[in-house]
Amino acid sequence: MKIQRTTVTVFNGLQCRRDDDALLRRGFLGIVGLACGECLLPRRLRAESPASDPSADKRAVRPFKRYSDLLETIEKRGYKSRVLGYAPDKSPIVGIKAGGDKKPAIFISAGSHSTEQAGVAAAVELIDKLETEHQVFVIPCRDPIGLNGYKYALSLSLGEKPEIESMEAMEKLLRDKGEVLLDADGKLLVLIGVYGYANQGLYRKVEKGAEFLEPLKGRRLWFPSRYENVPGSGLFERAYTQVVTPDGEVLHMNRFHDTSWAPVEVRCTRGLMAEIKPGLTFDLHEYGGDAFWFSARRQRTDEDEIWERRMAAEAARVVAASGAKMAPDDYSPGSFFSKLQPGVFWLDPSLRGEGLNLADFGANKYGAAFTVETGMRQPFEHRVRTSMLTVQTAVQVFAERYR
Ligand SMILES: [Zn+2]
Secondary structure (H helix, E strand, C coil): CCCCCCCCCCCCCCCCCCCHHHHHHCCHHHHCCCECCCCECCCCCCCCCCCCCCCCCCCCCCCCCCHHHHHHHHHHCCCEEEEEEECCCCCEEEEEEEECCEEEEEEEEECCCCCCHHHHHHHHHHHHHCCCCEEEEEECCCCHHHHHCHHHHHHHHHCCCCCCCCHHHHHHHHHHHCEEEEEECCEEEEEECCEEEECCCCCCCCCCCCHHHHHHCCCEEEEECCCCCCCCCCCCCCEEEEEECCCCCEEECCCCCCCCCCCHHHHHHHHHHHHHCCCEEEEEEEECCCCEEEEECCCCCHHHHHHHHHHHHHHHHHHHHCCCCECCCCCCCCCCEEEEECCEEEECHHHHCCCCCHHHHHHHHCCEEEEEEEECCCCHHHHHHHHHHHHHHHHHHHHHHCC
C-alpha cells in the first residue's frame, strides 16, 4: 500500500458547511443506500511529528470530516454498497461488498469510537486494497453521528448547530438549554430532548444504576472530542457516543453485540454478520499511545486457535518489520488482557464484564477475530497504513488455510 505523507490535514474545529440534508434530498443516500472501552485515551496528545514516506501515492488518506464525505467516497469509487439500517438521525449504516466469491467471508469494521478515525480511513482503503479471493464485507463506520461531531449531535436536539468555540461556551449552552442531571466533580450531564450531552466521558466514571441516569436509560449521550494536534479528533470534531443500558450502566458503541437490547448501529452489524458468517473479523480501533498492538480471541476449536495464533504471529512480524513501533514488552492494555506475544494480547471478555464487543462476538459465534489498535500519537497516514498492513497480512495467512 502506498500513501502520500504530505497531505495530513489539521482540522481547526470550525463548523463545517456541508449539508447532509442536501445529500438526502438529492437521493444519494438512497442509492448507497477517549476512550475506547479497550483503548483508553489521555485527554491531550502531543503534536504529530513530520516524516517523509518514500512510498507516496496519488490518493491522499486523511480523516473524513463528515459522514457524507465517507458516503461520497464510496459512491465515487463505485463500491457495491447497501444500507443496513439507519442511525437515529437517519444516516444510513452502509455495508460494502468487496473481494471475491470464496467463503468463509472476511468482515472488517471500524468507527464505533468516533475519535479513532484512522480505523475508519483504513477500512475504506481496504475495500479495494485488500487482495483476496474471499468475500469481503466492510462496515467502515458504526457511528455516523459520532463522526459528524459534537455540534452536529447537539443539533439533533437543538434544531440547529450551536455557535460554540470553547468548552466554557459549551458548558454554558448545556446548562442554558438542558435539564441538568449531573453537575459535580467537574462532570456535567444534561438532557436535551431525548439525548444526553456531557462535557466528558462517563464510562466507568459513574455508578451503575445511579439515579440521575434514570431519564437516559436505553438512550445515548455524547461528549466532545478534544485532542490537541490529532487531526480529526480536535475540540468538537467528533461526538463520542456513550450508551446508557436499560439497567443504568454507561457503556459505549462497541458493546451490546450479545444483548437483545442494543443500539441500532450494533443491530445492523450483527445482522450483516448473521448473513455472511465471517470466518475472520477485524475491528479497527486506536488507543492513546504511540505504538501498535492488537488483541486476539480464544477460539472454539483447537484447529481454529492454531490459525488465530498463526495470523497473529505473522501480522505482528510483518508490522514490526515495516518499522512500526510495537508496544513495549512491559505494556499491558488492561487487567482483562494476557500477553500472547510482544504486541499481541488475548482479550478475555468474561474478565471484563460488560458483554461482548465486536471481535469478542465474532470469535464467540463465527471464527477468528482481532481488534487492531494503532497509536494516536503517530501521524495519521502511518496509523492507517499499519492498520491495513495488519489486516492484509492476516488475510494472507487466512487464505492459506482454505487453499
Ligand atoms: Zn476504540
